[in-house]
Amino acid sequence: MPPLDQVRLVINKLLELAAGKGIGKAPENTEPVEIPMEPEEEAAYAAMEKADYAAAKVAYQAWLKRKPNDPIATIGLAQADLMNRINGLDFALTLKNSKADDLTSQMMCADIEIAQGDYEAAFNRMITAVKAFSGDDRDKAKAHLLSLFNLVDPTDPRLVKARGQLASALF
Numbered sequence: 001m002p003p004l005d006q007v008r009l010v011i012n013k014l015l016e017l018a019a020g021k022g023i024g025k026a027p028e029n030t031e032p033v034e035i036p037m038e039p040e041e042e043a044a045y046a047a048m049e050k051a052d053y054a055a056a057k058v059a060y061q062a063w064l065k066r067k068p069n070d071p072i073a074t075i076g077l078a079q080a081d082l083m084n085r086i087n088g089l090d091f092a093l094t095l096k097n098s099k100a101d102d103l104t105s106q107m108m109c110a111d112i113e114i115a116q117g118d119y120e121a122a123f124n125r126m127i128t129a130v131k132a133f134s135g136d137d138r139d140k141a142k143a144h145l146l147s148l149f150n151l152v153d154p155t156d157p158r159l160v161k162a163r164g165q166l167a168s169a170l171f
Contacts, residue, residue: 053084078150085111103137107144123162130169
């Protein structure tokens with residue numbers, strides 16, 4: 001084993017060489033870099049701030065046409081659609097008067113639950129609707145549930161669980 005003085009000398013030399021290469025130092029420019037917004041994103045945000053959800057939807061659709069599958073545009077479009085659907089609803093009254101055999105009622109309630117952050121309730125409500133309805137109504141329930149999925153982080157465990165439950169309900 002080499003003497004301790006030699007080990008320290010080697011380590012200090014390595015640290016000097018690393019420092020000379022910029023290793024171990026913070027970058028000189030520590031100012032945050034602002035990423036420019038897409039033009040459609042700016043238009044959509046401006047429309048959302050004015051509660052003009054139809055204009056926001058158009059902006060997000062234009063963005064997706066130019067950049068298909070952009071995750072921010074996809075979520076933004078889903079949010080604009082949701083806000084348009086729940087705009088003007090009395091949340092408490094809508095939830096209180098919901099009817100299990102009325103698909104429109106179930107979709108409105110699921111929208112409210114998603115907007116309130118109660119993802120599990122919304123997903124469970126729509127999975128129950130997928131199971132309860134048939135034909136076109138079942139397809140509408142499934143499509144609505146899939147649109148709600150777009151509002152949630154893909155790694156959220158509640159979403160992962162709901163996707164599995166939907167698959168079971170369909171097959």
